[in-house]
Amino acid sequence: MTFSATTRQQNIERLQNETLDLLIIGGGITGAGVAIQASAMGIKTGLIEMQDFAEGTSSRSTKLVHGGIRYLKTFDVEVVSDTVKERAVVQHIAPHIPTPDPMLLPIYDEPGATFDMFSVKVAMDLYDKLANVTDPKFTNYTLSKKEVLQREPQLRSENLKGGGVYLDFRNNDARLVIENIKKAHENGGVLASHVKAIGLIHDDNNQVIGVKAKDMKTGKTFSIRAHIVINTTGPWSDQIRKLNGESEFKPQMRPTKGIHLVVDAKKLTVPQPTYFDSGDQDGRMIFVVPRENKTYFGTTDTDYHGDFQHPTVTQEDVDYLLGIINNRFPSARITLDDVESSWAGLRPLIASNGSSDYNGGNSGKITDKSFKKVIDIVDQYENQKVSREDVEAVLKDVESSLSEGKLNPSSVSRGSSLTIAPDGLLTLAGGKLTDYRKMAAGALALINKFLHDKFDQNHIPVDSKKLPVSGGDIDPNNVEATIDFYAKQGTDNGLSKKDALQIAHLYGSNAARVFSLIGKVEAAPGLNLAESISLRYSLDEEMTLTPVDYLLRRTNHILFMRDTLDDIKDGVINEMARYFNWDSATKQAETEKLAKTVAESDLTALKNNNK
Numbered sequence: 295m296t297f298s299a300t301t302r303q304q305n306i307e308r309l310q311n312e313t314l315d316l317l318i319i320g321g322g323i324t325g326a327g328v329a330i331q332a333s334a335m336g337i338k339t340g341l342i343e344m345q346d347f348a349e350g351t352s353s354r355s356t357k358l359v360h361g362g363i364r365y366l367k368t369f370d371v372e373v374v375s376d377t378v379k380e381r382a383v384v385q386h387i388a389p390h391i392p393t394p395d396p397m398l399l400p401i402y403d404e405p406g407a408t409f410d411m412f413s414v415k416v417a418m419d420l421y422d423k424l425a426n427v428t429d430p431k432f433t434n435y436t437l438s439k440k441e442v443l444q445r446e447p448q449l450r451s452e453n454l455k456g457g458g459v460y461l462d463f464r465n466n467d468a469r470l471v472i473e474n475i476k477k478a479h480e481n482g483g484v485l486a487s488h489v490k491a492i493g494l495i496h497d498d499n500n501q502v503i504g505v506k507a508k509d510m511k512t513g514k515t516f517s518i519r520a521h522i523v524i525n526t527t528g529p530w531s532d533q534i535r536k537l538n539g540e541s542e543f544k545p546q547m548r549p550t551k552g553i554h555l556v557v558d559a560k561k562l563t564v565p566q567p568t569y570f571d572s573g574d575q576d577g578r579m580i581f582v583v584p585r586e587n588k589t590y591f592g593t594t595d596t597d598y599h600g601d602f603q604h605p606t607v608t609q610e611d612v613d614y615l616l617g618i619i620n621n622r623f624p625s626a627r628i629t630l631d632d633v634e635s636s637w638a639g640l641r642p643l644i645a646s647n648g649s650s651d652y653n654g655g656n657s658g659k660i661t662d663k664s665f666k667k668v669i670d671i672v673d674q675y676e677n678q679k680v681s682r683e684d685v686e687a688v689l690k691d692v693e694s695s696l697s698e699g700k701l702n703p704s705s706v707s708r709g710s711s712l713t714i715a716p717d718g719l720l721t722l723a724g725g726k727l728t729d730y731r732k733m734a735a736g737a738l739a740l741i742n743k744f745l746h747d748k749f750d751q752n753h754i755p756v757d758s759k760k761l762p763v764s765g766g767d768i769d770p771n772n773v774e775a776t777i778d779f780y781a782k783q784g785t786d787n788g789l790s791k792k793d794a795l796q797i798a799h800l801y802g803s804n805a806a807r808v809f810s811l812i813g814k815v816e817a818a819p820g821l822n823l824a825e826s827i828s829l830r831y832s833l834d835e836e837m838t839l840t841p842v843d844y845l846l847r848r849t850n851h852i853l854f855m856r857d858t859l860d861d862i863k864d865g866v867i868n869e870m871a872r873y874f875n876w877d878s879a880t881k882q883a884e885t886e887k888l889a890k891t892v893a894e895s896d897l898t899a900l901k902n903n904n905k
């Protein structure tokens with residue numbers, strides 16, 4: 295089903311001229327999850343995303359679908375319980391994306407260790423129980439020190455006590471977003487990338503009835519009308535909430551930056567995803583994950599106040615991660631020059647989330663000073679010396695100062711929150727990518743109620759656990775066999791098995807649509823047939839508008855296939871220039887944007903500084 299640059303133009307026209315039931319601001323995983331469910335329920339749904347879909351946090355994660363076993367240590371059992379159960383759900387609705395891949399958790403006997411051999415078994419048993427993991431192929435087990443070193447001989451052996459192995463899933467975060475977006479489009483949703491909400495529109499009762507929007511490609515501004523508006527802008531959530539001019543605006547978000555570095559697997563070899571304490575007693579745990587023939591590792595967790603659209607990797611971030619990796623894998627001796635690619639993203643943490651709280655509650659501790667303030671003001675109120683408003687003012691002040699006892703970023707709960715502002719603006723923020731479906735289901739229950747109560751609409755809820763994403767028409771219990779089946783359509787039409795499998799793994803059941811281009815699409819100059827049909831499909835059906843969209847988010851070329859990137863990038867640019875009929879200035883600008891993105895990814899500036 296066409297979902298192209300032309301569709302984008304048509305959808306912008308529709309957004310200007312039709313009143314929606316629901317407008318979603320933000321096209322990361324949270325917005326995409328709301329869009330697929332709302333559109334499937336027959337709710338007239340629009341979504342605007344100011345960048346490319348998934349260009350925010352949802353393409354910059356650790357690329358896992360996981361329950362966060364470390365959150366058990368801060369007793370965030372609710373987050374773990376919700377997210378670990380969601381792993382299997384996401385794998386069922388998007389079988390070609392999350393892949394089960396048991397995590398190895400080496401245990402070191404050192405101060406501040408998150409787990410020891412006893413507690414890791416307890417945690418893994420709880421983790422499996424919460425997720426109802428019963429398949430002996432995936433239930434957890436422990437390893438002796440010798441067994442751990444047999445698996446990962448580069449690991450430091452001093453103080454190593456053994457390890458735990460438990461099920462988690464590797465993921466392609468940006469692919470999960472675009473497959474939700476495409477399905478929402480297939481369901482009748484009206485979605486457009488590079489459209490930014492720049493203002494809220496209110497009726498005479500100061501209720502939000504739409505947004506002022508800006509086409510970021512043309513600069514043209516226009517209005518979009520909707521009965522309900524939901525803010526799913528992740529780290530940007532406060533910026534949207536501020537648009538309604540709330541006089542007593544209190545920030546809700548506490549964005550923290552996390553970075554990842556990618557090296558060749560020959561430099562750092564792990565047979566499976568591996569997860570261990572940083573060793574710095576900072577509450578951090580670090581992932582090391584194999585991907586294609588690379589290994590990536592991360593992540594940091596530092597409060598961030600910079601440019602949300604361009605979080606960058608700093609020398610300090612690199613030093614921190616390389617220090618940890620070279621301590622844990624002493625023979626690897628990874629240096630900055632070994633880094634082939636990288637990425638930086640912002641967690642949309644809820645500031646008031648205490649370390650053991652979920653859904654935006656606030657079990658954070660307040661200081662004695664604030665506690666005394668509350669007691670005094672209530673005492674004065676009881677003696678009719680102050681008004682109720684005076685009490686409310688103090689309580690509001692204390693609530694916002696909950697971040698007084700600012701938790702270490704890694705102790706802040708990864709829970710989500712769904713809030714309604716006085717003008718009716720909904721905000722769905724926080725959480726993890728893993729529980730996007732559940733977060734969206736919660737929001738849809740509220741949206742459906744509003745549409746019923748205020749607009750007399752009756753939409754039958756869908757079981758989102760059984761709502762496959764685009765490309766997800768695959769037996770979740772028989773993924774490899776189904777992928778092989780699809781790949782055969784490629785080899786039957788002359789593709790190599792490797793190329794056919796790569797397309798089938800990336801596009802799932804949509805691989806059939808990609809292979810149907812064979813015979814219609816020639817191999818473009820500088821590209822082989824497989825890359826040419828993959829690119830054409832992405833241009834026609836994934837609203838791919840730029841080379842960066844294709845090489846960074848729709849495929850893994852920039853992050854995990856760096857060896858062949860230089861061979862194909864000119865072919866991609868030339869084919870897109872032909873497809874879009876770019877003039878030379880546009881082609882030059884897109885070429886420069888790609889070069890800038892690749893230079894940022896491979897840390898050229900830091901490497902030059904170190905010369």
Ligand SMILES: Cc1cc2nc3c(=O)[nH]c(=O)nc-3n(C[C@H](O)[C@H](O)[C@H](O)COP(=O)(O)OP(=O)(O)OC[C@H]3O[C@@H](n4cnc5c(N)ncnc54)[C@H](O)[C@@H]3O)c2cc1C
Pocket residue numbers: 319320321322323324325342343344345346347348349350351352353354355356357358359360489490491492526527528529530534550551552553593639640641642723724725726727728729
């Ligand atoms: C380093 C790191 C590692 C992580 N690892 C994992 C992991 O492995 N597994 C996991 O489950 N979770 C992980 N997470 C968490 C997960 O990535 C996030 O919870 C999730 O991606 C947030 O998605 P979102 O849609 O809420 O936000 P985003 O993906 O940021 O989407 C918000 C979108 O809103 C758009 N936007 C902003 N303002 C406007 C506007 N005015 N108009 C229109 N659009 C606008 C932005 O461009 C953006 O695309 C990680 C996060 C980080 C930072």
Ligand SMILES: O=P(O)(O)OC[C@H](O)CO
Pocket residue numbers: 356358362552581592593595641704708
């Ligand atoms: O938010 P953290 O600290 O659990 O880190 C995110 C991980 O890298 C994957 O979820």
